[in-house]
Amino acid sequence: MKTIMRGLMLAAFSMVCGAAFFAVSASAAMYYMDSQGGSDNNAGTSQNAAWKTLNKVNATTFQPGDSIVFKRGGSWTGKLWPKGSGTAQAPIVVDAYGAGNPPLLNGNGEEAAVYLYNQQYWEIKNLEITNDNGASSRRMGIYVVNEGAGLLNHIYVIGNNVHDVYGNNVKDGNGSGGIKIRTKTGSVKSNYNDVRIDGNTVGPRVDRTGIDVNSDYWCRTDSGCTGTNNWYPSTNVVIENNYVTDVGGDGIVPMATQGAVLQYNTVNGFNMRSGTANAGIWAWNADDTVIQYNEAFNGNTTQDGQGFDIDYGQSRTIVQYNYSHDNDGGFMLICQPGGAKNDGGIVRYNISQNDYARTFHLAGPTTNTLVYNNTIYLPTGSTTSPIVAGSWDGYTKSVSFYNNIWHLDGGGIWDGLSNIASFTFKYNTIYGVHTVGEPADANKSTANPLLAAPGTGVNRSTVDGYKLLQGSPALGSGMAVSSNGGKDYWGNAVSQTGAPNRGAYNGPGIQGTPASIVKNGGFEAGVLSPWTNWNTAGVVSGNARSGSYALRLNGGPGSAEQIITLQPSTTYTLKGYAKTDNSSQPVRIGVKNYGGTEQYAVITSTSYSLGTVTFTTGSANTVATIYIYKPSGTGYAYGDDVTVE
Missing domain, CATH: 2.60.120.260 (Galactose-binding domain-like)
Known part of the structure; x- marks a missing residue:
């Protein structure tokens, strides 16, 4: 009898639990926001009964699976801070509805226009965001904070337009930014997992950093910190398909991450106002970062000022398949101070066109960097140094350059290479001007590599001018590099054992006529220059x-x-x-x-x-x-x- 009763009770309990689970799932609701036709006295659960103000949203704790949708064409002023968290199966979504312009949220000088605090499983989509009241202070567009909440998951920021965030330009983890995912020190060691920042436009007029992920849990010897080790990186961070323009300082920077991927982003115009050291796309105190398929240009500084950077506190960073051009500070910075670490970085299959100051800037005692199969073009009249090796508590300890092409219609000196303890330079092509300090290379080529049309790149997708023509001496004349990524800039296969091409292109020679040595030889530019x-x-x-x-x-x-x-x-x-x-x-x-x-x-x-x-x-x-x-x-x-x- 007891056995029968127990069975009946368990069955009843299972039915109650199942009903409760169904009730939670079924309770997910969509809440509508209408800045013109809504009322906070409405239920909010239909377009005809929409809420009106941010105060109503901010006073509500939302449940897993809920959505908060803002009417297109509407506008709201102040901070949006909805409460609650979703689940892995049912995140909470903020989005737009209707037709017309994206819904506009203006923080009007608040700390942030959109804010989450110790919350997880949120997706923020398709909003237009500003934060400007005419006075400069620390402020953000979208600001997501973890302060002592432990591991927080699934923060997605997708398809938003963030501009006119008039913040200060102080460079620290708590500084201003367009989109910022931040971990602050709390009672519990904390980090993020599954962060996706995808398809956003950030800028113009955004201070200080376009997009960044950072943490107060950063201390380790790799970063030069001598205190107690508390490096607790965020994981599964993906920053992709974003367009960042006219930012006060850095473009895109993940910090204290493990295995972050930065891809298909464009940074157009960085360090426009800060006047301090900045770069376009880079990571700091982050291991196993992959920076690929990006474009960075119009960097406005020679304090760093490179399109890309492998900075200190890093191991095994890979920078590949990127296009850098017209940056005041150059293409690539590889650096560390003494007492920190920058080890095992790889720079491969990238293209640099018309970068200034220096194409590669090596600074500090970095170790085991590999730079291979990149293509560099400098125009007539350029004074850019192909490589500069400078001291930052010491010089580079070990770096190798293989299979790179420098097409130098102009160029400055090769500076400081004799200070590098272990400098390997093999199978590179240096064509054009030959200046002071050019390194020796028993397998160097000085012959025209027959690039199809150097100097004609407009964006990352229009650089076929850096393919090799039929008959190029760079075809099949490089040295094999193991673990080479398996493909070139255009996706052509690269053998692990056979001799590759030199430069970023590893396909067969293409048909075409070599670019004329004479520039504007037909005067079709309509002006005399460079005559x-x-x-x-x-x-x-x-x-x-x-x-x-x-x-x-x-x-x-x-x-x-x-x-x-x-x-x-x-x-x-x-x-x-x-x-x-x-x-x-x-x-x-x-x-x-x-x-x-x-x-x-x-x-x-x-x-x-x-x-x-x-x-x-x-x-x-x-x-x-x-x-x-x-x-x-x-x-x-x-x-x-x-x-x-």
Whole structure:
């Protein structure tokens, strides 16, 4: 009898528990917000009975599976801080509904426009967020805080537009930011797991950091901290598909993370206001970070100022498949102070175009860094140093450069490399200008690597100009690197054992014509640059042999000249077309300052005629001056389609 009764009681208990679980799941509700037609006296659970103010939301503790949806076209002022937490099966979602512009939340000088404190399983989506009352102070757009709550899970920030967060530019973990996920010291050691920041636009006019994840649990010897070890990193952090622009300091920075992934992000314009050391995309005090498929440009500083950075407190950071361009501080910083750690970083299959100051900046006693299969382009007139090795409590201890291509139409010195304790430089290509400090390399190539169209990249998806043409000496001439990631910038396979290409491209040579050594040789830029004028030269519309523009010399003497980058002891052919209005006033196409006697072709024709000059550079000559010159007379002369092969 007791056994029967126990069975009946257990069955009844199971039914009650099941009903309770069903009731919790079924209780999930959608709450509507309407800043114009809503009322806080409404139930909030339908569009026709929406709530109105943030106060109503902030006074409510939401249940797992609930949604809070804001009407598009509406606007709210103050801090949004809904209470409660979701579950793994039923997160709480903040989102938009209806048609029109995203719902606008203006913090108006609050600490944050959207705030969560010791909460988990939340998703914040599709909002427009500002936080500006005209006065600068510490403030955020979206601010998620863990203070002594232990492990908090599943914080997703997706598809929001955060701009005009007028904060201070103090650089610390508690500083201003567009989107900030922060762990503060509390009674319980705490961190986050499963953080996803995806598809947001941050900026313009956001201070100080665009996107960051940071923690007060950061102390360990790797970061130079001599106190009690309390490094407690957040895990499963993914920051992807975001566009960050016009930020006061850093672009995107995860700190105190393990295995964070930063991918498919764009940072356009960083350190616009802070005036301190910043970089575009980087991590700090974080192990096993992967930074890939990103673009960083328009960095506005030489205090750091690189598009990308492997900073200190890190082991095994990988920076791959990224595009850096037009950054004041350069492409890549690899650094640490004495007493900290930066070990095992890898920089591979990246492209740098028109970066300034230095393409690679090595600072401090970093160890075991590998830099291979990157492609670097510097334009004519650039003074950027290909590598700078400086001291930060000591110099780099060990770094290796393999299979990289530097296409240097211009460039500064290679600075400080003799200070590196263990510097390995093998199978690299250095083409163009050769300056002081260039490292020795028994397998170095100085031949034109035949990049398809260097200098023509616009964004991360338009860099096919850095593929190799058929016949390139960089094809299959590199050295094998183990554990090399298995693919290049474009996704072509890279063998673990066979000789790869040099540079970021490992596919077969593509068809095409090598880029002309002469820049603006057809004058189709509509301006003279990079040619220089002496007396009478200018560019005109019309009278062109091809295209829409031509060079015109308004009488003589006068000329247009261009300094081009060449290889020593190499034979070249200069070709160009010219004509003169008066056959008794000839025009010359020529070359000088190449290590031999000045040579030129004389053209007296009143219609375009080809002039050809063949010359061989001297053994130590890496530049030449080409020109179109009219010695005398008052008539016009024209030039077009100048090439050097």
